Amino acid sequence: MTTETSKVYFGSIQHGKIGEFASLGPKVDKIVELLDFTSIKAGDKVAIKMHLGYNSGYQTIPVYFVRQIVKAVHKTGGYPFITDNPTSVYNAVDRGYTQETCGCPLIPVAGVKDKYTYETKVNFRGVENFDMGGVLHDADALIDLSHAKGHGASGYGGAIKNLALGGYSRPTRWAKIHPIAYQAQRWDSKKCTPEHAKELAKSCGYNAIQYDEKKHKLIIDIHECTQCMECLETDRDVGCLEINQESFTLFQETLAVAAKQVLERFDKDKRFFINFMLQITPYCDCLGMAQPVVVPEVGVVGSRDIVAIETATLDLIAKAGLIEKSIPPYFKHVNLDPSADLHPFQRIHGPMKNPYLATEFAEKLGMGNRKYDLVEVLSPEETMKIEPPKTKIERQPTFF
Numbered sequence: 223m224t225t226e227t228s229k230v231y232f233g234s235i236q237h238g239k240i241g242e243f244a245s246l247g248p249k250v251d252k253i254v255e256l257l258d259f260t261s262i263k264a265g266d267k268v269a270i271k272m273h274l275g276y277n278s279g280y281q282t283i284p285v286y287f288v289r290q291i292v293k294a295v296h297k298t299g300g301y302p303f304i305t306d307n308p309t310s311v312y313n314a315v316d317r318g319y320t321q322e323t324c325g326c327p328l329i330p331v332a333g334v335k336d337k338y339t340y341e342t343k344v345n346f347r348g349v350e351n352f353d354m355g356g357v358l359h360d361a362d363a364l365i366d367l368s369h370a371k372g373h374g375a376s377g378y379g380g381a382i383k384n385l386a387l388g389g390y391s392r393p394t395r396w397a398k399i400h401p402i403a404y405q406a407q408r409w410d411s412k413k414c415t416p417e418h419a420k421e422l423a424k425s426c427g428y429n430a431i432q433y434d435e436k437k438h439k440l441i442i443d444i445h446e447c448t449q450c451m452e453c454l455e456t457d458r459d460v461g462c463l464e465i466n467q468e469s470f471t472l473f474q475e476t477l478a479v480a481a482k483q484v485l486e487r488f489d490k491d492k493r494f495f496i497n498f499m500l501q502i503t504p505y506c507d508c509l510g511m512a513q514p515v516v517v518p519e520v521g522v523v524g525s526r527d528i529v530a531i532e533t534a535t536l537d538l539i540a541k542a543g544l545i546e547k548s549i550p551p552y553f554k555h556v557n558l559d560p561s562a563d564l565h566p567f568q569r570i571h572g573p574m575k576n577p578y579l580a581t582e583f584a585e586k587l588g589m590g591n592r593k594y595d596l597v598e599v600l601s602p603e604e605t606m607k608i609e610p611p612k613t614k615i616e617r618q619p620t621f622f
């Protein structure tokens with residue numbers, strides 16, 4: 223652990239004057255300038271790892287900002303490309319992302335069949351290898367361009383999750399990374415009859431209890447579980463089930479382990495992180511659906527430290543708070559008690575989904591620093607004092 227702090231540049235959605243100069247676009251340019259892409263060399267292949275959404279899940283990073291970042295990479299002489307899982311790349315056009323609109327190619331992270339991978343040694347919790355997306359693995363520089371939002375399993379999804387789940391092939395994502403969390407679940411199969419297991423499954427208002435009668439196997443789907451503890455009422459006389467912190471914690475530790483492997487592919491001076499806190503939805507972009515926005519828009523942050531940027535993002539979201547009237551009705555146990563020391567994402571997804579856990583593990587793994595200096599660019603206070611540039615009124619179409 224280091225005593226130094228890392229810089230996190232922040233551009234607020236709030237502006238001090240009506241004028242383009244005070245709005246988010248110029249703030250993104252300023253942040254990119256401060257991040258200093260000059261360590262990207264001419265000819266470098268620059269992976270811009272995004273989550274491009276899925277089906278009608280369009281609430282991702284607006285293509286306008288993606289273009290700005292792509293243009294900045296072009297200026298270095300590097301060759302940017304956007305990458306994500308194959309399906310999200312193939313149907314990205316439905317959400318406005320194409321080579322023409324973004325300004326660079328969109329390439330599936332693990333090839334056209336999701337099979338172009340590199341075996342990456344992890345030796346974590348009995349899992350020897352993860353299969354990293356070969357396209358990401360081959361790049362010379364990384365821009366981890368993330369949409370900050372809620373996430374069912376970890377409470378929050380941002381820069382760490384973008385690499386940890388999005389940097390690998392589907393089999394690693396679903397058959398290796400997600401199941402590690404289940405190792406920590408406690409269910410006593412001998413104490414539990416099939417009838418009782420079915421009662422437990424029925425008792426959960428979130429369909430989080432999955433019971434396979436043939437195998438007599440029960441798991442808690444951590445993505446769905448809000449730790450309401452109602453199933454434990456049903457289990458009171460049997461006592462075969464636990465809802466424990468460890469399985470939620472283990473998932474976030476796995477995210478940090480997986481993201482670290484991706485980061486280590488890149489020299490320190492060729493890693494950049496940008497998080498957009500716009501359209502902050504309760505669940506991840508991969509659900510493929512429009513969702514209500516549950517936190518007011520905050521803006522954008524950029525850093526060269528993945529741990530610092532994630533911590534700052536979570537702090538800024540905490541400061542913004544929840545838009546209570548936008549919380550979907552299927553969250554039946556939202557904790558809105560102001561005296562409860564909970565992050566907004568814990569209030570909706572449950573107290574055990576502390577979204578800071580992944581950053582704590584990431585810091586322990588040497589990936590960065592949770593201490594940060596927030597440097598605001600073009601703050602509303604600053605732009606209030608700036609005389610806006612004279613704008614010409616368009617008298618006829620200019621075509622540019």
Ligand code: SF4
Pocket residue numbers: 425426427428429430431442446447448449450451452453454465
């Ligand atoms: S704690 Fe609540 S949400 Fe979680 S499995 Fe039990 S009943 Fe379902």
